[in-house]
Amino acid sequence: MKIPAKAESVTKRIPGVRLTKLRKNLLSWYTKHHRDLPWRRTRTPYRIWLSEVMLQQTQTATAIPYYERFLKRFPTVAVLARSPLSRVLKTWEGLGYYARARNLHRAARYIFHQLHGALPRTYDELITIPGIGPYTAAAVASIAFNKSHAVADGNVERVMSRLFHLTVSPKQKEGKKIVAELAQQLLPPRQARWWNQAVMELGALVCTPRRPRCGECPVARLCLAKKHLSDPSILPVRLPRRSHPHYDIVIGLIWKDGRVLIDQRKMDGLLGGLWEFPGGKIKRGENRAAALRRELREELDIEAEVGDFFMSVDHSYSHFSVTLHAYHCRFLSGTIRPLACQAWRWARPKDLRRYAFPAANRKMIRSLLSEGVPA
Numbered sequence: 001m002k003i004p005a006k007a008e009s010v011t012k013r014i015p016g017v018r019l020t021k022l023r024k025n026l027l028s029w030y031t032k033h034h035r036d037l038p039w040r041r042t043r044t045p046y047r048i049w050l051s052e053v054m055l056q057q058t059q060t061a062t063a064i065p066y067y068e069r070f071l072k073r074f075p076t077v078a079v080l081a082r083s084p085l086s087r088v089l090k091t092w093e094g095l096g097y098y099a100r101a102r103n104l105h106r107a108a109r110y111i112f113h114q115l116h117g118a119l120p121r122t123y124d125e126l127i128t129i130p131g132i133g134p135y136t137a138a139a140v141a142s143i144a145f146n147k148s149h150a151v152a153d154g155n156v157e158r159v160m161s162r163l164f165h166l167t168v169s170p171k172q173k174e175g176k177k178i179v180a181e182l183a184q185q186l187l188p189p190r191q192a193r194w195w196n197q198a199v200m201e202l203g204a205l206v207c208t209p210r211r212p213r214c215g216e217c218p219v220a221r222l223c224l225a226k227k228h229l230s231d232p233s234i235l236p237v238r239l240p241r242r243s244h245p246h247y248d249i250v251i252g253l254i255w256k257d258g259r260v261l262i263d264q265r266k267m268d269g270l271l272g273g274l275w276e277f278p279g280g281k282i283k284r285g286e287n288r289a290a291a292l293r294r295e296l297r298e299e300l301d302i303e304a305e306v307g308d309f310f311m312s313v314d315h316s317y318s319h320f321s322v323t324l325h326a327y328h329c330r331f332l333s334g335t336i337r338p339l340a341c342q343a344w345r346w347a348r349p350k351d352l353r354r355y356a357f358p359a360a361n362r363k364m365i366r367s368l369l370s371e372g373v374p375a
């Protein structure tokens with residue numbers, strides 16, 4: 001089997017002269033064919049850091065307008081550090097994986113207060129910053145400062161798996177370790193900035209998940225998947241898909257004097273810091289109205305009368321999906337206490353756009369504003 005189980009396997013598999021050729025071919029392909037992306041027109045570490053955070057779970061085309069808008073609002077680490085998290089989350093709204101925005105903000109505050117506003121240059125220093133993880137530290141150290149650290153995102157995992165015909169999944173611990181070792185060994189001396197981007201670009205443009213364009217690939221002659229498989233796209237090894245649970249959620253548009261009640265999710269959980277209409281999961285055997293009344297007691301310690309059905313919205317997250325069922329409600333009694341949230345507001349409908357909401361809530365807000373609020 002073609003699994004290089006040890007670090008020295010790279011040079012065993014691709015001896016000296018061919019390794020030099022591989023590096024040369026890929027770097028010159030990158031020089032000619034790389035996309036002109038906003039973060040490639042800068043060496044500013046903050047901008048590179050931001051792009052790497054955004055690109056971790058977002059397609060390039062989606063990330064570009066967010067990247068540009070984010071930099072207009074937060075042009076430097078200092079501005080980001082001094083801005084409230086609510087403004088950062090609002091700017092991030094729609095991009096998903098909000099822990100990225102919270103971590104970015106947390107790290108910016110640390111850099112501003114503890115490091116005089118300058119990102120450190122080495123992986124070892126970057127990794128000590130709260131909010132910066134191994135991938136981001138390696139990406140910033142290499143792309144911004146040209147330090148010899150390989151990165152291993154999904155594109156790199158795919159290219160390494162095919163180039164070396166790896167029969168272990170890069171999503172498993174063993175496979176991850178092998179990919180990291182191979183990627184590190186392949187780094188040409190003093191070229192980490194270009195090399196890391198070249199491997200990622202190859203994965204994005206040529207060695208794509210479904211239909212790799214091996215005929216146009218600058219490293220095809222050295223690729224073991226191309227040599228041994230009729231269809232290299234079967235790599236990387238994919239793990240069986242886990243079935244994703246689905247949850248039915250009931251939420252209330254609770255009205256009082258023309259305002260609607262919203263609350264803010266606790267910072268440490270999923271979608272932490274975002275605002276939403278109160279409600280929660282419907283338990284087995286519960287009807288929607290009973291579930292909503294229970295959730296309002298548990299979340300805010302209030303009583304409300306559940307009225308007309310408003311709408312249902314489906315939404316998928318990475319590990320589960322939900323259907324939100326929304327009902328208009330009338331506030332009855334209770335002194336609002338944030339028991340399962342961190343803050344609450346009575347908001348005028350026209351002001352809802354000022355708050356950062358998850359995608360499914362935003363769909364409801366759009367309908368609410370276009371259909372008009374109940375009398």
Ligand code: SF4
Binds near residue numbers: 208214218220223
């Ligand atoms: Fe990917 Fe094909 Fe190039 Fe191999 S030859 S690295 S499978 S595009």
